[in-house]
Amino acid sequence: MSAASHPLDSATAALALLKDWRDCDWLRPLDHALVAFLHDQAPGTTPATLLCAALVSHQAGRGHVCLDLDALLSDPDRSLSLPPEDGRGAEAMTEQPLPRPAQCLSGLDRSTLVATLNADSDVVGAPIEASPDADEQPPLILDGHRLYLRRYWQSERRIAVTLERRMAQVTQWRDELEPKAVRRWLDTLFGPQDPTETWQRLACAVAAGSGFAVVTGGPGTGKTTTVVRLLALLQGLRRDAEQRPLRIRMAAPTGKAAARLNASVAGTVHGLNLPDEQLRANIPTEVTTIHRLLGVRPGSRRFRHDADNLLPLDVLVVDEASMIDVELMASTLAALPPRARLILLGDHDQLASVEAGAVLGELCQRAAQGHYMPTTCDWLESVSGESIPEQLRDTAGSALDQHVVMLRHSHRFAADSGIGRLANAVNSGDIATAKTLLATGGYTDLHHQHLRGPDDNALEELAEAGYRPYLEAVAARPDATATAAEYDEWAHRVLTEHGRFQLLTALRRGPWGVEGLNRRIAARLAASGLIESGAHWYPGRPVMVTRNDYELGLNNGDIGIALPLPDTDEPHRTTLRVAFPAADGGKAALRWVLPARLNNIETVFAMTVHKAQGSEFDHAALLLPDRPSPILTRELIYTAITRARNRFTLLDPGHSVLAAGLAARVNRSAGLHDQLIGMKPPGNL
């Protein structure tokens, strides 16, 4: 370490320490570059401010919208997410101890730190209400005890302002509805009242009576079913009023999630109980990605649709909203016409977006407790016939509470389903029940496999058994005379078989991370003769796109499989191409891409749980690392379990890692909830 008596004695000492942190991977090069830039622009900046700038940037890279100064001072080392996953960062923890944030900040209290930051007015500014977009503001914003990078503060503030405006109009939205008509449509769509559908009916009522609603719920609680019925209700009411049908669009944050929703919406619309087919035709089944909806402009952060070019729609449904970060949410809201409805769907207990912000999580912080005001309860009862339980009523509920509904009954998992019960236990942090469920072996859909160490063969055996069916489908290639349609059919079959099993892991690096696991599993499959050995590209190589490629029409997270296709001129020779499912999950043509055109891909025999969000597999297996990691949290384990449709396997090297993971929560620093929760419902509500 560069010599200095205290890391914050001088800017030079602080910069030297930050460089050391960067060199051992505790900070990203980007974090260090930001600080060097600030120091260059404002050489008088105090060392504590430089340190905070590095930490706020680092925290943004880990999904936090801001640096919470209270959290920083109570546990400074958390701000660097120590200990790191592995590699140089981990060695630096022991071999060459560097001063950590705790040592740098010792003796500092909040008021001194706030005063120091405020004094550096070239670098740190106060929030300016009147012009939240002003680019002349300093690069950091201090809002109370939260320090932001300016662009995240602006995004968060824009979300809060837009949602407040929408929520303030709730009485107009409700007044426009005829309660009896709503009730009649709900009875048509749902049939007689049924306690397992109470919250679905209530969700329809909340969303019908507002320009903004959030419907959250665990897997299989009926989010898709509910939203399709809601859309039928809205179109039905429009037709009653002899108005033109609503223009409805549905979107999801990733191509994978859009494809999945597409398939389930189509099925649900088909099964709706409707008085006539015209109404069915007015409910769209096509789901797009949010990026495509907004219109990406290559090379720009801005979209084609924005506040100056609003989206041409009346209703926007966004599914898998837990994956939306603050910037994407701010852009979506900006492009939404003021009178268009916004309905967010998702599971707020899932991992949040990898980018900064956990917008759905913030909006749903109080979802489980309801906090419905008496006026809301009365109105909901009048339109849905359902009454809100006493314990979920609150005369002091906030405006936001009146717009959020949590679905509480799983229609997918029976009461005796191991996956459903384990997901619940994990979600509520009930370690004892989770362990008992896994240990008893009494559930056919749950498997707990103890691993003796990183070299335990059980891991490879499971992976081979899981991937064998799709690799056998790869081997069952049509002959050289087969038509293009027959080759497409074969590729569809391979992709479907491939989607049945997935090995998930928390980490990226090391023997327990995707990189090591991919190598190991490929070696095993090659030894078993299921794939070619030694080749970089081979028939059956499964790859995941790691960056949106607008030219090829591929999205981050799309999965394709390399398959040999006959050459047009010489059908007995083949060339490898990667088959990707059609964009947005259509049944139509696949996309065949030459491997050389794919720049950002990785093999995906193992996948991080983060990347698996929005996907489901018949059988999902989660490999736990052999020691606790800041990445392994309750939300991550819950997300992994809920990726499994029929079977979940936990691969567990022991050492109490499961318990440590369940006890750790993702705690994203952000201010959206606090901004919105302070808003009281409109006076006449």
Ligand SMILES: Nc1ncnc2c1ncn2[C@@H]1O[C@H](COP(=O)(O)OP(=O)(O)OP(=O)(O)O)[C@@H](O)[C@H]1O
């Ligand atoms: N009210 C209901 N009555 C009967 N079956 C229902 C009802 N609601 C949902 N289901 C069934 O439960 C299953 C899950 O429903 P749905 O796909 O709507 O849930 P979801 O919350 O969107 O699920 P996901 O976890 O995929 O996001 C489906 O098979 C659906 O048909």
